[in-house]
Amino acid sequence: MTAARWRHSGALSIPVHDYDPQTIERKWQRRWSEERAFEVTEDPSRPKYYCLVMFAYPSGHAHVGHVRNYMIGDVIARMKRMRGCNVLHPFGWDAFGMPAENAAIKNESHPERWTRANIAHMKSQLQRLGIGYAWEREFATCDRDYYRWNQWLFLKMYERGLAYRKRSSVNWCPGCRTVLANEQVVEGGCWRCGAGVEARDLEQWFLRITQYADELLDRIGGLEAWPRKVLTMQQNWIGRSEGARVRFALLAAGGSDTAGNDAIEVFTTRIDTIHGATFVLLAPEHPLVDRLADESPDAAGFRDRVGRFRALDRMARLTGQLEKEGFDTGRRARNPFTGEAVPIWVANFVLADYGTGAIMAVPAHDQRDFEFARKYGLPVRVVIQPDTGPRLAGETLEAASSAPGTVVASGEFSGLPSAEAVKAMTRAAEARGIGRGEVQYRLKDWGISRQRYWGTPIPIVYCDACGVRPVAYEDLPVELPDVEVFTGRGDSPLAQVSEFVSARCPSCGAAARRETDTMDTFVDSSWYFYRFCDPHNRTAPFRPESVRYWAPVDFYIGGVEHAILHLIYSRFVCSVMRDLGLVTHDEPFTRLLTQGMVLRDGAVMSKSKGNVVDPDEMTATYGADALRLYEMFVAPPEKEIEWTDAGLEGSARYLGRVWRLVTPFAPAFAAGAGSTAGAGGAVGAASAAPAPRLGAAERALRRKTHETIRRVSDDLDPRVHLNTAVSALMELVNETYAYCERTRLGPFAGASGEAAPGPDAPAGALGVVREAIEALILMLAPFTPHLAEELWESIGHAGGVTAAGWPEFDPDIARAEELELPVQVNGKVRAHLSVPVETAEAEVQRLALADPHVQARTAGQQVVRVIVVPRRLVNVVTRPAPAQRGGEH
RNA sequence: GCGAAAGUGGCGGAAUGGCAGACGCGCCGGAUUUAGGAUCCGGUAGCCGCGAGGCUGUGGGGGUUCGAGUCCCCCCUUUCGCACCA
Structure with a gap:
């Protein structure tokens, strides 16, 4: 209708x-x-x-x-x-x-x-x-x-050793019944369904992203047009830390002899504190723990405690609160720097999958170790004295001091600043064969195996004779078989499709078994932009x-x-x-x-x-253009927005206003009114009209048009401030309405319905309006393309807005002729000056000081300074005049 | 706990260190209309004042500067990210 x-x-x-x-x-x-x-x-x-x-x-x-x-x-x-x-x-x-x-x-x-x-x-x-x-x-x-090209890429990576298989403890989501990558575990839960993640031991395929960790980290600095927040998150996720791996020799049960070549390797970023390492902590999942349990006089009790840690920790970590607990294994290890035999404990807060899964505990200089030591009465030994503040002592310490300082009580290293001690001790450890410098990453290799049907089959075949064999390139794709009924029972749907599972070995041709896991869908999205x-x-x-x-x-x-x-x-x-x-x-x-x-x-x-x-x-009620405009206008793109129907209505209203502004002119413009014959460009059609012949109001509208082009162009590219670009277009419409009202044109043509200017309309009126309207339509086109195309066509242009091109502005026209300069006295606005743009600074200063309001404010004051910011403002700085007598010779 | 970002009218939001509040929503008034809606025009930070005008004001407190929403320091609040990574 x-x-x-x-x-x-x-x-x-x-x-x-x-x-x-x-x-x-x-x-x-x-x-x-x-x-x-x-x-x-x-x-x-x-x-x-x-x-x-x-x-x-x-x-x-x-x-x-x-x-x-x-x-x-x-x-x-x-x-x-x-x-x-x-x-x-x-x-x-x-x-x-x-x-x-x-x-x-x-x-x-x-x-x-x-x-x-x-x-x-x-x-x-x-x-x-x-x-x-x-x-x-x-x-x-x-x-x-x-x-198929996912599979192709996987095989290329497999050839280069970038895709590999290993048994490992993985994140298992009981809700989705599949394995999750570390990146997909959020606060101990599944990123998708939120279920608590469990540990499972499975054979999995991994992509060796850690091989690129340094490269990915280093290039973060070059991503200048990325949000800083994202770069920081990536940096933290990669989590590079430099430190040293150090061996603490394991002592035999009940004795002080070393147990063969056995040792506990720890990773530390603070080797400078190693003389204060008074015990060693193992993660509950550390490989040595099971052996120590076997060798313990109370093997059953030992296992029971470890089992509780292993089961509880993941649940406790869900909530982020985990009381630090541990128990003494009864065994000791030798601190390679002090030669001391220090107790080995198992602690619930030590992570198995970071570093070596074992740490040296330095309670004086690490808060976690400090809490643990105080709880269990383990010794606290200060080996770093901070450069400022009171001298620390292990017995009276109330919190660990992790600040750098000077090394003390550390033999030959005493007296070194901690940064230098790190280097010296790392060198010493290397020289003595008990350790070496090492870099650790928080980033882990990317586990991509998923025990689900709806994904890319991993193109691998298992042959009893030849082992793990990649599918030949010419046999790609390994297609997903049709499955009739999805019941959700069983862990790996493909494993139940016998036609899929049975395969020939690509090497020997013998009967073999196909891999039944599919790839993480993040593989799919990691290269689609090239496809x-x-x-x-x-x-x-x-x-x-x-x-x-x-x-x-x-x-x-x-x-x-x-x-x-x-x-x-x-x-x-x-x-x-x-x-x-x-x-x-x-x-x-x-x-x-x-x-x-x-x-x-x-x-x-x-x-x-x-x-x-x-x-x-929304589209059915207000139109797609109104919806588009609203979502672009309401806030900057990176900000979240609160949906309001009223806001959308406002945008729809604006488009109606544009429509009512343009359509009365359409027949006249389509017939050529306001444009100069032969002027090819869209905007600039009126610029062929000699400017001096235009009145002040016409020149003002032209200025608004060109200034708007400048603002919108700048807001869109490179700034992408879409909301302020739209507001500039709204201003242009408001100003064009005001001009039309004053000249009784277009929407204000009155009952007689004159769309064309009457005999008393100012010279060039249609030309400046046409210029404003053409620029407006073209700049609206990215936001409200349908409306823009329709209006563009209605004013007589064939070929569409894209062909018309983005409008250009003329800096001379965009520049104001007269400036309204605020004049401040001591930072407060007290007057305004109207001056031609080209007014010299000295003249501006003279006019400012001569202004009656300024005079009133500076009377009895001494003018110390006058600051003239070209085109922006004037600030007169005064101070109380010196006493009359003191001012005379 | 650590790290980052952000706090501006009734609301969404504008402001390369230079007139705070553009533009829009809402609200108030006028025109038009039989009326309502729609439309067009005007007003709208707070306080004082008939008015001209004045004072205050960008989470709080200091600082730098002729001049600070903007830069620096401390604090508060909110949001986001990380969360025992040794």
Whole structure:
């Protein structure tokens, strides 16, 4: 239903419709699709720009929070396209993963059916929002033509020793019934379902990310266009620490002789405190613990205590609170620096999987060791005296002192500053063969085995004769078999599909058994951005030349929740691909923007909370353009926003206002009014009109137009302050309305309906309005593309806004002619001066001092200084005048 | 506990060390309208004042500066990240 009012324009009657987003949006979406408007090919003659949003997990329905980053990406992509860049802006689906499998178990259907249906629905949602993707490049990671290259990459890594298998204690999620990577354990729980993580011993495949730890860490400094927060998180996650590995010889039970060659190796960053190491602590899971239990006179009691530690610790760590506890093993080890026999305890707070799983305890200089020592009455020996403050003594110490200082009570090392002692003692340990300098990382190798169906099969075969064999490249892909019914029983669904499990050994041809685990889905997402460069390649993951053209990604947008998972894996895979000769750059993402979430009632939108806002509903009521504009305007992209219907209405109202401003002029503009014949450029059409002939109001509107172009251009690129760009466009509309009101033009043409200027309209009026309106439409185009295209066409332009290009501003026009300068006296504004811009500083100073308000404030004062900040302000600094007499000669 | 970021009107938010509160929401008033809605115009930090104008004001307290929301130090609060990494 279209409400149409009728207005008269000259002899003709033309309809002036209200803004009707539904019709306009459908029209332009159809046209973009028909024209394949966002498809691109490699074109060396133009600057490329790769704009990417993190692809989506097809969970079912996108809400207004999900689509925010797609909108941000679309604004940037459209703006860059208007600026003449060859823009790659693709989209795809991170389609493997557990929700699909869980849904399949619940519905007794197939994960693929659920996944494909969700993809179809979400794709239509994105299209309805007018997001301009190169849909011909779309793929899903569950496509066999995609995941075969996961397998290919895995084999390449296997060849280079970067993929390996080992039995290890892994994080097992009982809720999802699969193993989790360290990165996927959050506060002791599963990142996805929250269930408490258990320890299990399993044979697992790992990717050797630790081999790249130093490289990944070092290059953090070069990621200048990444949020500092993300870089800090990655730095902490890699967790490099320099220290030393030192051997404490194990003494035989009940004696002081060393037990053969047995030793406890500890890792420490403070070898300078080793003379204060009065005991040694083992993690409950340390390999030596079981042996010490065997050799203990009370083996059963020993085992019982260790067992309790092992079982309880993970649960206790969930809550973050763990009372430090331990027990004496009854055995001793020799401190290699003091020669002393020190007790060996098992302690619940020592981590098995960091360093060597054993530590030397220096209670005087480490708070944890201090608490432990005080609890169990173990000796505390001060070996570092801080450079300031009172002298420390072990007996009276109330807390450990970890500050550096001077080494004491440490034999030949006494007197050294602690930093130097670290070096000297490390050298000494190496010389005596009892230790060496070592670097430890918090980062662990990436465990990728998952005991689930809906993922990429790991292309490995186990042969009784030949052992672990990689599947031959020509036999890829190892396809997921069809499984009829998903029951969720059993740990590894593929293991129950006998046709899948039985295989031939790639080496000897004998009957063999296939690997039945699938890959972590983070493998899929660690290189998808390269596949977009050449998505249909059937003989390679991509053509290196295509990636060389498009990559690295210039602008990457996604949530901070991927700061250490996806973004560290992708950096790692990029380095591996570089070493494989596939890519030529070191880092995959030049600039990263982490967008804020959309909240409602203060909470993140989620189906379970029942607070989701459906973009389809908003679009049906207000239009996609209004929704887009609202989400870009309400806050800076990196900030979270609180959803309000009123805010969305405000944006819709603004677009109606734009519509009512432009449409009355459309017939006249389409007929050429206000433009200069032969003036090709969009904006600048009026600039051919000689400026001196324009009146002050006309010049002011032109200035606003050009200043707005400057501001918006700057806000979009490189700053990406989308909210202030929109507010500048709102100001331009307000100012154009004000001008039209004053000249009775357009929306103010009155009952007679004159869209064209009457005989008394100022010279050049239509020209300056046309210039303002054309600039406005073009700058709105990235935000509200449908409305912009429609209005652009309505004022007589064929060929669309992209071809029209981004408007240029003229600095001379953008500059104000007159300045309103505030004049401060002692920092407080007391007057304003109106001066021409070119006024000399001395003249400004003279005018300021002559101003009556300033005079009133400076009377009886001595003017000490006058500060003139060109184009900004004047500040007159005074102080009380000296007494009259003292001032005379 | 450690680390990072942030605290600005009734609300969302603007401000390369230079007039704090742009723009929007909400609210108030006017025009138009039979009326309402929509639309157009104007007002809107607080306090004092009829007014001109004045005083106060960016979580609190110090400091640097002619000038501080912005820079420095201390404290408070919130959010996020890490959480026994030896």
